Amino acid sequence: xxxxxxxxxxxxxxxxxxxxxxxxxxxxxxxxxxxxxxxxxxxxxxxxxxxxxxxxxxxxxxxxxxxxxxxxxxxxxxxxxxxxxxxxxxxxxxxxxxxxxxxxxxxxxxxxxxxxxxxxxxxxxxxxxxxxxxxxxxxxxxxxxxxxxxxxxxxxxxxxxxxxxxxxxxxxxxxxxxxxxxxxxxxxxxxxxxxxxxxxxxxxxxxxxxxxxxxxxxxxxxxxxxxxxxxxxxxxxxxxxxxxxxxxxxxxxxxxxxxxxxxxxxxxxxxxxxxxxxxxxxxxxxxxxxxxxxx
Amino acid sequence: xxxxxxxxxxxxxxxxxxxxxxxxxxxxxxxxxxxxxxxxxxxxxxxxxxxxxxxxxxxxxxxxxxxxxxxxxxxxxxxxxxxxxxxxxxxxxxxxxxxxxxxxxxxxxxxxxxxxxxxxxxxxxxxxxxxxxxxxxxxxxxxxxxxxxxxxxxxxxxxxxxxxxxxxxxxxxxxxxxxxxxxxxxxxxxxxxxxxxxxxxxxxxxxxxxxxxxxxxxxxxxxxxxxxxxxxxxxxxxxxxxxxxxxxxxxxxxxxxxxxxxxxxxxxxxxxxxxxxxxxxxxxxxxxxxxxxxx
Numbered sequence: 001x002x003x004x005x006x007x008x009x010x011x012x013x014x015x016x017x018x019x020x021x022x023x024x025x026x027x028x029x030x031x032x033x034x035x036x037x038x039x040x041x042x043x044x045x046x047x048x049x050x051x052x053x054x055x056x057x058x059x060x061x062x063x064x065x066x067x068x069x070x071x072x073x074x075x076x077x078x079x080x081x082x083x084x085x086x087x088x089x090x091x092x093x094x095x096x097x098x099x100x101x102x103x104x105x106x107x108x109x110x111x112x113x114x115x116x117x118x119x120x121x122x123x124x125x126x127x128x129x130x131x132x133x134x135x136x137x138x139x140x141x142x143x144x145x146x147x148x149x150x151x152x153x154x155x156x157x158x159x160x161x162x163x164x165x166x167x168x169x170x171x172x173x174x175x176x177x178x179x180x181x182x183x184x185x186x187x188x189x190x191x192x193x194x195x196x197x198x199x200x201x202x203x204x205x206x207x208x209x210x211x212x213x214x215x216x217x218x219x220x221x222x223x224x225x226x227x228x229x230x231x232x233x234x235x236x237x238x239x240x241x242x243x244x245x246x247x248x249x250x251x252x253x254x255x256x257x258x259x260x261x262x263x264x265x266x267x268x269x270x271x272x273x274x275x276x277x278x279x280x281x282x283x284x285x286x287x288x289x290x291x292x293x294x295x
Numbered sequence: 296x297x298x299x300x301x302x303x304x305x306x307x308x309x310x311x312x313x314x315x316x317x318x319x320x321x322x323x324x325x326x327x328x329x330x331x332x333x334x335x336x337x338x339x340x341x342x343x344x345x346x347x348x349x350x351x352x353x354x355x356x357x358x359x360x361x362x363x364x365x366x367x368x369x370x371x372x373x374x375x376x377x378x379x380x381x382x383x384x385x386x387x388x389x390x391x392x393x394x395x396x397x398x399x400x401x402x403x404x405x406x407x408x409x410x411x412x413x414x415x416x417x418x419x420x421x422x423x424x425x426x427x428x429x430x431x432x433x434x435x436x437x438x439x440x441x442x443x444x445x446x447x448x449x450x451x452x453x454x455x456x457x458x459x460x461x462x463x464x465x466x467x468x469x470x471x472x473x474x475x476x477x478x479x480x481x482x483x484x485x486x487x488x489x490x491x492x493x494x495x496x497x498x499x500x501x502x503x504x505x506x507x508x509x510x511x512x513x514x515x516x517x518x519x520x521x522x523x524x525x526x527x528x529x530x531x532x533x534x535x536x537x538x539x540x541x542x543x544x545x546x547x548x549x550x551x552x553x554x555x556x557x558x559x560x561x562x563x564x565x566x567x568x569x570x571x572x573x574x575x576x577x578x579x580x581x582x583x584x585x586x587x588x589x590x
Contacts, residue, residue, distance in 0.1 A: 003408060006330050028408065033328040033335060035301050035417050040328060041399070042463040043338025074464065075471055104336070113298060113323065113421060122330050126408060145451045147443045149486070156440045158468040167462030168337040169369065173453040176370055191444070191486075 004028040004126025005094045007087040012107050012121025013077035023087045025094060028124055036113040037120060043167030045108030046070035050224075051128065051262045052101035055092055058261065058293050060085070062224040066164065069222075071107060073163040077119055079107050084123065091125030102128045102262050108166065131263040135287050138269035138278060139184040139258065143247065144174050146188040146196060150244060153219045161219030171199035185258060187271070194218065195245050201258035202226040204265070205245060206238075206279060208254065215242040225259040225290065232289045255279035257286075264290045299323040299421025300389045302382040307402050307416025308372035318382045320389060323419055331408045332415060338462030340403030341365035345519075346423065346557045347396035350387055353556065353588050355380070357519040361459065364517075366402060368458040372414055374402050379418065386420030397423045397557050403461065426558040430582050433564035433573060434479040434553065438542065439469050441483040441491060445539060448514045456514030466494035480553060482566070489513065490540050496553035497521040499560070500540060501533075501574060503549065510537040520554040520585065527584045550574035552581075559585045 006028040011018055026032060038044040048063045057063070064081045071079055084105055092098045103125045111117035153161050160167075174186045187203060188196040196214055197203050202223030205212045211233045216222045230240040250256065255278055256268035265286045267278040301323040306313055321327060333339040343358045352358070359376045366374055379400055387393045398420045406412035448456050455462075469481045482498060483491040491509055492498055497518030500507045506528045511517045525535040545551065550573055551563035560581045562573040 008330075028331055029329060031326045031328055032330045033326055033332070034324060035303075035327045035401070035419055036323055037328070037335065039335040040332065040403075041334075041342070041401070041461065042467055043461050044464050044467050047336070074468065106330070106336070108335075113419075124330055124408075144453060147447050147451050147454045149442075152442050156442050158439060158465065158472040159442050160465055160468050163464075165462075165464040166336065166338050167460075167464035169339050169458075169460040169462035170453065170455055172337055172339050173369065173455050177453045 004124055005091040006030070006032055007091045007123045007125070008032055009083055009087050009121035009123065012079055012083060013119050014080045016080070016118065022083055023090065025090060028126065032122070034111060036111050037108060038110055038112050039106065039108035039120070039166050041112045043165060043169070045106055045166045046074060046076065046164055047104055047106045047166060048164065049102060049104045049261055052092060052098055052103060052125070053291065055098040056294060057088060057103060059224045059228060059295060062227060063261070066222060066224065067105070067107070070163045070165065073160060074165065076107060076109060079121065084121070087123045088125065091123050095125055095127070097127060100128050101125060106166070128262055131266070134266050135264055135283065138267035140182070140270035141185045141187045141198070141258070141268050142178050142181050142183040142272055143189050143195070144177060144186050145191060148190060148219065149192050150190045150194050150218050153217060162216055162221055164221055174199050189247055193247050195247050195250060196220050198258045201260040201263070203245070204229055204257045204259055205250070205253040206255040206282070207252070210239045210241055212241045212243060212245060214245055218244055223259055225261050225264060228290055228293055229257070229259055229265055229286050232286055255282065257283070299419055300386040301325070301327055302386045302418045302420070303327055304378055304382050304416035304418065307374055307378060308414050309375045311375070311413065317378055318385065320385060323421065327417070329406060331406050332403060333405055333407050334401065334403035334415070334461050336407045338460060338464070340401055340461045341369060341371065341459055342399055342401045342461060343459065344397060344399045344556055347387060347393055347398060347420070348586065350393040351589060352383060352398060354519045354523060354590060357522060361517060361519065362400070362402070365458045365460065368455055369460065371402060371404060374416065379416070382418045383420065386418055390420055390422070392422060395423050396420060401461070423557055426561070429561050430559055430578070433562035435477070435565035436480045436482045436493070436553070436563050437473050437476050437478040437567055438484050438490070439472060439481050440486060443485060443514065444487050445485045445489050445513050448512060457511055457516055459516055469494050484542055488542050490542050490545060491515050493553045496555040496558070498540070499524055499552045499554055500545070500548040501550040501577070502547070505534045505536055507536045507538060507540060509540055513539055518554055520556050520559060523585055523588055524552070524554055524560055524581050527581055550577065552578070
C-alpha cells in the first residue's frame with residue numbers, strides 16, 4: 001500500500017486565482033495525475049523533502065527558499081509559499097501519526113499535451129522510515145564521477161546542477177552502481193578532482209575544529225540539514241567553512257558525514273572500501289540537535 | 296484538452312503473468328497515475344516516441360529494440376514487446392483518425408512508496424502535430440555544451456548517456472536557452488570539442504557523397520530516423536559513416552539535419568547565428584521516403 005495523504009494543489013504558483021479551495025485532499029494510493037503530466041513524461045519539475053517531527057515541518061523556511069531557488073533555475077513560475085504551507089498543514093492534520101513523518105512537495109510545469117493546464121503542485125505527507133540504525137552505524141560510500149568539471153554551473157547553467165529537479169534517474173543509477181560495488185551510498189566527484197555531494201545528501205567534513213562543505217557554486221544543492229549542522233557546530237565553538245574540497249583531502253578528514261533532511265547526519269565509515277575514522281560523540285550530539293530542531 | 300487514448304499496461308515486462316486483460320484503455324485526460332509513481336517523483340523510467348502513418352507504427356521494431364536497450368541501461372526488467380505492440384494497436388484502433396498520429400510509450404520502475412507495485416507501463420496514442428513547415432523551412436540551432444567528455448559512456452555509465460530516460464529536465468532547459476538566444480533548437484557538444492545530437496533528435500551531416508552521424512559510443516541515442524535516412528541514402532548510392540564529428544568540421548558540411556521520429560529530417564539553416572547551406576533536394580526526397588516508410 002502506498003501510504004499517507006496526498007494534497008493536490010490547484011493553484012501552486014504566486015498570483016494564480018480561482019474559486020473555491022486551492023487544494024484537494026485524497027489518499028496517496030489513488031490516481032491523481034494524468035499520464036501526460038510533465039513530471040512523468042519529462043521529469044520537468046522540482047521538489048523538496050522535509051522532515052516532520054511532532055506535527056511540525058523542520059527547517060520549513062529553508063526548504064521553501066530552496067524550492068523557490070530551484071523554480072527560478074528551471075524558469076518555472078514562483079511557487080506560492082503560503083499555499084504550500086497550508087497544503088502541508090492540511091496533510092499533517094489528516095495523518096494518523098505525525099510524530100515522525102515526512103513531506104515531499106512538488107511543482108511541475110504542466111501537461112505535455114494540454115497547454116491549457118498550468119503548473120501543477122502537490123504535497124505528499126507520510127510516516128517516515130526509521131534511520132536510527134544508519135545514524136548510529138554509518139554508511140560505506142564509493143566515489144563516482146559526475147562527469148562535469150567544478151565550474152559547470154558557470155559555464156553551462158542549462159545543465160541545472162544544484163537545482164532539485166524531478167530528473168533523478170542518474171542519482172538512482174549511481175546508487176545501483178554503489179550497491180554493485182558493495183557500498184551503501186555515493187559521493188560524486190568532478191572530472192577535475194573535487195568532491196561534491198551524495199545523490200540525495202550533502203557532504204560535511206571535519207578537519208580539526210572546522211566543519212567544511214562544498215559551496216553551491218560547485219553545482220551542489222545547498223543543504224538544509226548541512227546548514228542546521230553548521231548552526232549547531234558554531235554554537236559549540238567549532239568553525240565552519242564553505243570551500244571546494246579536493247578528493248585527495250578526504251583521507252585526512254577527522255570525520256565525514258552525509259546530511260539530509262530525513263536521514264539527518266550519517267557518518268561515512270568507508271570510502272571506496274577503505275575504512276574512515278568516525279566521530280561518534282559529534283554524530284550523536286548533532287543528530288540529537290537535528291531531531292529536536294523546531295526552526 | 297489532453298487528447299488521445301491512454302492504454303495503461305498492467306504487466307509491461309517479460310514473464311509477468313496475471314488474470315484478465317493486461318491493459319486498460321481510458322481517455323488521456325483522465326487521471327491514471329499515483330503521485331508516488333517513480334516516473335513523476337524521480338524521472339525513473341524510459342520512453343519511446345514513434346510516428347503512426349495510416350494506422351501503422353513506423354520503424355516499430357527499431358523503437359522496441361531501443362526501448363529494450365534503454366531498459367538494460369537502467370537495470371529495468373525487459374519490456375514485453377508483444378504487450379506493448381498490442382497496447383499500441385488497441386490505442387490506434389480507438390483513435391478517431393490515425394492517418395497522421397504518434398505514440399509515446401513508457402516503462403517506469405514502480406512506485407516510490409509502495410514496493411508491492413511492480414513496473415508500470417503505458418502507451419499514449421494521439422494525433423500528431425504538423426511539422427511540414429519545419430521540414431521545408433528548417434531550424435536555427437545553437438551549440439550548447441553538455442558538460443561531458445566524448446568518452447563519458449565508457450568512464451561513467453551511471454550517467455546514462457544514450458539511454459532514453461524520463462529525466463529530460465536538462466533537455467528542456469537547453470531548449471529554453473536556445474529560445475533565449477533566438478534559435479529553434481540545440482546541438483549538444485562535448486567538453487573536448489565534438490558535436491553530439493539535439494535534445495530530442497540525431498545529427499546527420501553530409502560531406503560530399505557521404506552522410507555522417509555520431510556513433511552511440513559517444514553517448515548519443517541511436518536514432519531510428521537517422522537509421523531510416525541512412526537506408527534511403529545507401530539506396531540512392533550515397534555512402535554512410537558513423538564517426539565522431541568535431542565542432543570545427545560543421546562549417547564545412549554540405550548540409551546538416553536534425554532527425555527524429557515525428558518531425559523527420561529537418562534541415563539546419565543556421566548554427567550559432569551563422570547561416571548554413573541546405574540541400575533542399577535531398578531533404579525533400581528523404582522526407583518523402585520517411586513519411587511513406589512502412590518498416
